[in-house]
Amino acid sequence: xxxxxxxxxxxxxxxxxxxxxxxxxxxxxxxxxxxxxxxxxxxxxxxxxxxxxxxxxxxxxxxxxxxxxxxxxxxxxxxxxxxxxxxxxxxxxxxxxxxxxxxxxxxxxxxxxxxxxxxxxxxxxxxxxxxxxxxxxxxxxxxxxxxxxxxxxxxxxxxxxxxxxxxxxxxxxxxxxxxxxxxxxxxxxxxxxxxxxxxxxxxxxxxxxxxxxxxxxxxxxxxxxxxxxxxxxxxxxxxx
Numbered sequence: 412x413x414x415x416x417x418x419x420x421x422x423x424x425x426x427x428x429x430x431x432x433x434x435x436x437x438x439x440x441x442x443x444x445x446x447x448x449x450x451x452x453x454x455x456x457x458x459x460x461x462x463x464x465x466x467x468x469x470x471x472x473x474x475x476x477x478x479x480x481x482x483x484x485x486x487x488x489x490x491x492x493x494x495x496x497x498x499x500x501x502x503x504x505x506x507x508x509x510x511x512x513x514x515x516x517x518x519x520x521x522x523x524x525x526x527x528x529x530x531x532x533x534x535x536x537x538x539x540x541x542x543x544x545x546x547x548x549x550x551x552x553x554x555x556x557x558x559x560x561x562x563x564x565x566x567x568x569x570x571x572x573x574x575x576x577x578x579x580x581x582x583x584x585x586x587x588x589x590x591x592x593x594x595x596x597x598x599x600x601x602x603x604x605x606x607x608x609x610x611x612x613x614x615x616x617x618x619x620x621x622x623x624x625x626x627x628x629x630x631x632x633x634x635x636x637x638x639x640x641x642x643x644x645x646x647x648x649x650x651x
Contacts, residue, residue, distance in 0.1 A: 415464055422460045429453040468528070477528070480535050484524055487542060488517040494545075499553055509548050516541045560637040563591045570632055570645065571598030577615045577647075580606045582626065585619035587643060588636035595634070609648055616646045 416426050429450060436442050465472045494500055495510045503509075520538035524531050555561055571594075579595070581587060581603055596603050603617070609627065617634065618626045619641065628646035635642055 412461075415461060416457065419460060422457055425453045425456045429457070462532075477531060480531070481521075481524055484517075484521045484535060484538050487538060488514070488521045491517050491545065494549065500549055503549065503552055506549070509545070513541065513545045559635075559639060560590055563588070563635050563637045564594045566633075566635045567591045567594035568598050570634055571595045573632070574615055574645070575599060577613055578611070579603045579615050579617065579645075580611065582609070582616040582618045582623065582646075583607050585617060585622055585643065586641060587617065587619070588638055588641055591634055591636040591643070612649075614648065616648070617643045618646055620644055 417423055433450065436446060462476070465476075467473060468477070491510065491513045494513065495506055500506055517538060520534050520541060524534040524538075527534065567590075575598075579599060581592075583605065585605075592603060606614075606616075609616070615631070616626070616628065618628075620626070621641075626644075626646060628648045630644045631647050632645040633642060634645060
């Protein structure tokens with residue numbers, strides 16, 4: 412394997428970049444899946460090059476790779492048949508025609524994968540595209556309906572409408588979150604600035620109580636953010 416990777420300078424370069432960077436992410440205290448996306452092209456270059464050196468269908472390496480991908484594809488086609496019966500998804504508008512379309516396309520890709528082995532990899536890639544489209548049509552709308560970011564946006568807009576006659580401030584160094592502040596700012600029509608003063612007439616203060624548990628004022632509302640650990644309380648100093 413080492414000799415094959417070293418035999419092509421570009422493949423070897425991709426291997427070195429991959430080998431040098433992956434441990435940084437593997438040993439990090441917190442890793443988001445999206446932080447690994449840039450490694451996929453590096454891995455694919457190496458994988459496709461090695462696959463090109465093992466195109467003989469009679470070798471055990473080729474057969475193992477071929478049937479593993481085929482099993483994954485067949486499992487994906489079967490999984491799409493369950494989509495209309497999943498509770499959270501069944502209420503989505505148009506879920507039946509979307510599901511039928513996904514089932515037909517995934518079945519087509521699976522059948523052609525085995526019927527056209529010369530282009531098996533292209534059929535597998537086509538199935539990945541189908542799955543991605545299905546993700547966009549099904550998973551993203553469900554996430555949009557009820558998640559922390561959606562709740563934060565809704566709270567910020569409702570609170571801005573409710574208290575639009577008052578001027579808002581962020582108290583001192585209270586930690587906030589960008590989505591909540593963006594939508595509140597957009598709705599209010601002005602930048603919500605930070606202040607250390609607590610004697611501004613008619614002001615409302617967004618306060619992070621984890622940082623300032625003893626803030627002196629009357630809490631009038633709660634603003635959820637997209638981080639459940641970060642909740643802001645809206646305070647008044649004049650009791651109104």
